Each structure stands twice: as C-alpha cells, then as structure tokens.
Amino acid sequence: MKIRTGFGFDVHRLVKDRELWLGGIKIDHTKGLLGHSDADVLIHAICDALLGAAGLRDIGFHFPDNANEYKNIDSKILLARCAELLDKKGWKIENIDSTICAEKPKLNPHIPAMQNILASILNIEEECISIKATTTEQLGYTGREEGISAYAVTLLRNGK
16 A cells, blocks of 8 residues: 655735635635636645645646636636546545635634535545644735635555
C-alpha cells in the first residue's frame, strides 16, 4: 500500500460586486473573491493538495484559468473532477486538514455546512475533513481585507 501527503495553497483578491463562495457554500458578505471561476479558495487549496499527493500536478494544469469552459464555474465541479482523477488512479482520501485566513466575515458558524458539502462531493465522512478559520490579526493583505487565502494538507492511500 502507498501513502502520500499533499499540500495546497490558494489566494484570491476580495472585490465588490462578487459573491463570496468558501468551502462550497455562499456566504453573505460585502465583498466576494475575484477569479476566473467562483474563486473558492478553500476548494482550490484542497484540489491542489489532492492532486499533488497523487502526483497529478495542480489545479491550473487540469483547469486552466484561460479556458472559457471554466469561466465562472462552480468550484464544487472542479473538486468532483479531482476526486474522479484520484479514483481512476486508485487513490482514497484518508483525511483533509485545512485553514482559511480571512479577517472578515467570521467563518466558524459556516464550517459544519462546508464540511457537509465537501464530504458529500468527495464521498468521505465529515470527520475526515478539518476546516479551521483564522485571521492574520489585521496584518498583510488578509488583515487589510484585500484578500482571503486557504491552506490544505491531505493524506491519501493507494491499495494498488
């Protein structure tokens, strides 16, 4: 049996007149994340962690931000496609540990809903997905509310 870890990171700029999507759910906020897709930084970081652990490059390789087919795409679709790529190679997700860095809005009340939707897409138990939220104590681009970032680590196993 093979066991591998993967790491993912993503960041997007906060702008007015965009919806804020994090962890597959829409969150009411005065700003949203700017990107070619819906700019869900948490899902993008998780995709990169999963793809990296499986040796399948990164999200930009599979879903380039200059391809019209991915313009404004729901990142949950990208996550489902990543899960399909893993499945084809025989990889199973053991766990995902992630952190979202955002000054505002407060994210803790939304974490159970994020875990629920992500677990259903990945066909794993909710307790296999850890999502933490933190601020940067008003430091840097996150602290100035210019952007939101996310980090993810995953453990995969392959029985082949």
